[in-house]
Amino acid sequence: MIVVGPARINAAEQFAALSAGGAGGIATFVGLVRADDGVATLELEHYPGATEAALQRLVDEARERWGLIDARITHRVGAMAPGDVVVFVGTAAAHRAPALEACAFLIDRLKTDAPFWKKETRGGETRWVEPRGSDDAAAARWSV
Amino acid sequence: MIVVGPARINAAEQFAALSAGGAGGIATFVGLVRADDGVATLELEHYPGATEAALQRLVDEARERWGLIDARITHRVGAMAPGDVVVFVGTAAAHRAPALEACAFLIDRLKTDAPFWKKETRGGETRWVEPRGSDDAAAARWSV
Amino acid sequence: MLYFAWVRERIGRGSEVVDPPGEVVTVADLIGWLADGSAVHSAAFADRTRLRAALDQVFVPLEAVLGSAREVAIFPPVTGG
Amino acid sequence: MLYFAWVRERIGRGSEVVDPPGEVVTVADLIGWLADGSAVHSAAFADRTRLRAALDQVFVPLEAVLGSAREVAIFPPVTGG
Numbered sequence: 001m002i003v004v005g006p007a008r009i010n011a012a013e014q015f016a017a018l019s020a021g022g023a024g025g026i027a028t029f030v031g032l033v034r035a036d037d038g039v040a041t042l043e044l045e046h047y048p049g050a051t052e053a054a055l056q057r058l059v060d061e062a063r064e065r066w067g068l069i070d071a072r073i074t075h076r077v078g079a080m081a082p083g084d085v086v087v088f089v090g091t092a093a094a095h096r097a098p099a100l101e102a103c104a105f106l107i108d109r110l111k112t113d114a115p116f117w118k119k120e121t122r123g124g125e126t127r128w129v130e131p132r133g134s135d136d137a138a139a140a141r142w143s144v
Numbered sequence: 145m146i147v148v149g150p151a152r153i154n155a156a157e158q159f160a161a162l163s164a165g166g167a168g169g170i171a172t173f174v175g176l177v178r179a180d181d182g183v184a185t186l187e188l189e190h191y192p193g194a195t196e197a198a199l200q201r202l203v204d205e206a207r208e209r210w211g212l213i214d215a216r217i218t219h220r221v222g223a224m225a226p227g228d229v230v231v232f233v234g235t236a237a238a239h240r241a242p243a244l245e246a247c248a249f250l251i252d253r254l255k256t257d258a259p260f261w262k263k264e265t266r267g268g269e270t271r272w273v274e275p276r277g278s279d280d281a282a283a284a285r286w287s288v
Numbered sequence: 289m290l291y292f293a294w295v296r297e298r299i300g301r302g303s304e305v306v307d308p309p310g311e312v313v314t315v316a317d318l319i320g321w322l323a324d325g326s327a328v329h330s331a332a333f334a335d336r337t338r339l340r341a342a343l344d345q346v347f348v349p350l351e352a353v354l355g356s357a358r359e360v361a362i363f364p365p366v367t368g369g
Numbered sequence: 370m371l372y373f374a375w376v377r378e379r380i381g382r383g384s385e386v387v388d389p390p391g392e393v394v395t396v397a398d399l400i401g402w403l404a405d406g407s408a409v410h411s412a413a414f415a416d417r418t419r420l421r422a423a424l425d426q427v428f429v430p431l432e433a434v435l436g437s438a439r440e441v442a443i444f445p446p447v448t449g450g
Contacts, residue, residue, distance in 0.1 A: 011163075012156035015174075019155075019227070022179035028172045029244060030159075031369050035166035044368070045293055047361060050345035075368065083163070087369050094181075096251055096450075097282065100173060104244045107369055115342070115361075116368025117293035128294045131365040138241065175450050188449070189374055191442060194426035219449065231450050240369075251450055259423070259442075260449025261374035272375045275446040 001070075002055045004046060006078035009085040014072060021069040023092035027103035030089075035082035038122045044077040044086065047115035051075075054114040062091065062106055065144075066098035073106060075116065105142045112139040145214075146199045148190060150222035153229040158216055165213040167236035171247035174233075179226035182266045188221040188230065191259035195219075198258040206235065206250055209288075210242035217250060219260065249286050256283040289322075291332075292363035295339070298332035315341045316350040318360060333362075340365055370403075372413075373444035376420070379413035396422045397431040399441060414443075421446055 001017075011030055018026045033042045059071045070092040080086060089106045093099040111131075118129040145161075155174055162170045177186045203215045214236040224230060233250045237243040262273040289304050296302050312321050319339065323330040333339060341348055343357040354360065370385050377383050393402050400420065404411040414420060422429055424438040435441065 011159050015155050015159070019174075019176065019229075022227070024176055024178040026172075026174045026176065027247075028170075028174075029240060030163075030170045030172075031240065032163065032168055032170065034168040034238065045296075046368070047290070047292055047342070047345070047363070050342055050361070053345055054347075083166070085163075094178065096173060096175065097278075100244075100248045100251070103171075104248075107240055107244070111369045112366065113347070114368050115292065115347075115363065115366050117364065118367045119293070128364065129367045131367050134241075190449070191371070191373055191423070191426070191444070194423055194442070197426055198428075255450045256447065257428070258449050259373065259428075259444065259447050261445065262448045263374070272445065273448045275448050 001072045002052055002059060003074040004048075004051055004055070004077060006076065009074050009076055009088050011085060011088055014074060014088045014090055018070055018072060018090045018092045021092050023069045023099070024094045025096040025099040026090065026092045027096070027099040028088065028090040029103050029107045030085055031087040031107070033080050033082045033084045033086060039082060039120045040123075041121045042080045042084075042086070043119040043121075044075075044080065045117045045119070046075075046077045051115050055110065058106055058109050058113060062102040065105075066091070066093060066102040068093050068098065068102055071102065071106065073110065075110075075114075077116070108135075108138040109142060111135040145216045146196055146203060147218040148192075148195055148199070148221060150220065153218050153220055153232050155229060155232055158218060158232045158234055162214055162216060162234045162236045165236050167213045167243070168238045169240040169243040170234065170236045171240070171243040172232065172234040173247050173251045174229055175231040175251070177224050177226045177228045177230060183226060183264045184267075185265045186224045186228075186230070187263040187265075188219075188224065189261045189263070190219075190221045195259050199254065202250055202253050202257060206246040209249075210235070210237060210246040212237050212242065212246055215246065215250065217254065219254075219258070221260070252279075252282040253286060255279040290359065290361040292361065295332055295363050299328055313353055314350070315343070315348060315352050315354060315360065315362075318354060319350065319362065338364055371440065371442040373442065376413055376444050380409055394434055395431070396424070396429065396433050396435060396441065396443075399435060400431065400443065419445055 072090045074088045091102040216234045218232045235246040323333045342361040404414045423442040
């Protein structure tokens with residue numbers, strides 16, 4: 001299930017939904033606004049329609065490739081503060097290896113394949129975040 | 145933080161504790177009693193003292209190897225029913241790669257390094273679970 | 289046309305409707321044609337290596353042929369997650 | 370001695386105190402000595418490939434020298450998580 005919107009992400013709720021399917025293993029990754037590097041606010045922009053479609057393609061690919069019981073991505077957009085959850089990725093499978101691999105796949109590929117843009121304000125200055133080269137490398141390792 | 149005991153594991157509480165440290169990424173793995181393969185009850189035995197020490201060694205190794213902000217393992221022992229959480233593993237780091245890798249490391253190595261034994265009852269028959277060969281392979285890939 | 293992030297900010301709007309001539313075949317042609325016609329677009333598109341595109345909501349390289357696409361989006365490399 | 374899982378069940382107790390003679394040097398020697406002295410231990414220890422051990426709470430191979438260890442545990446391969 002894919003959700004993109006401005007509402008605060010409740011990781012416990014997401015987790016409960018993943019647990020409902022009878023899985024033996026659930027892997028999750030949560031990205032937060034770091035509280036330790038001076039960012040005062042983070043603003044997330046997305047491409048309505050295209051973003052949801054990109055996330056759905058990733059979830060579909062993960063479900064098929066790892067035979068998942070469930071996979072969920074919830075990504076927040078709009079203004080956020082340090083400590084806020086930006087993204088929740090969760091996978092449920094019969095065993096741990098597919099759950100863990102699919103979870104890493106989803107967050108790695110989300111970073112390069114889904115149209116989101118981050119703007120951060122620190123020390124009164126606002127700038128658009130530059131992509132990290134390591135993100136391309138992380139996404140590329142999932143190519144088949 | 146290491147907890148081994150008979151109390152029901154509250155994943156949301158564990159998750160909240162990991163979020164408190166200012167991390168940019170939190171990875172978790174939860175192992176559950178599978179509801180889909182006919183197991184009626186699962187009983188977990190451990191080696192008091194040695195089990196906690198083994199888990200603490202794994203957490204210490206993960207914290208040092210991946211520079212984690214936090215790492216937690218909570219493992220339940222005693223009688224459990226399908227859908228119950230057996231183990232919660234969680235890691236918090238500045239970025240996603242160390243959190244994801246350390247989480248996979250902890251659950252892979254827990255499977256081979258920590259003294260727990262599972263006894264399952266299905267269809268009225270009770271048997272001790274045999275280890276899976278794939279567990280040794282999964283643990284071995286973390287050797288340095 | 290749809291613009292996102294700093295491309296949107298520099299152009300000063302999130303969307304516009306354009307009607308390029310027949311010799312505009314690829315996304316890169318379209319970017320060049322828009323830059324030729326406006327100093328604002330020219331400034332926003334100054335560094336092509338920092339631009340990415342989507343045709344009808346699917347990521348494409350700048351060399352992609354526009355074809356019958358109805359929605360063209362121009363934006364910086366993505367930084368979500 | 371501490372026993373866990375089906376080793377404990379087959380021996381019928383979780384712990385016992387033993388005082389092996391001097392020629393018992395390794396964990397394997399200790400297992401052999403216990404099996405020689407009791408049919409119950411002999412049955413529990415029948416397949417050595419399915420036995421694992423710890424000395425003073427640290428996993429060791431069956432060939433490990435007992436040395437001054439005070440707590441020896443015998444158990445099947447672990448299956449937690």
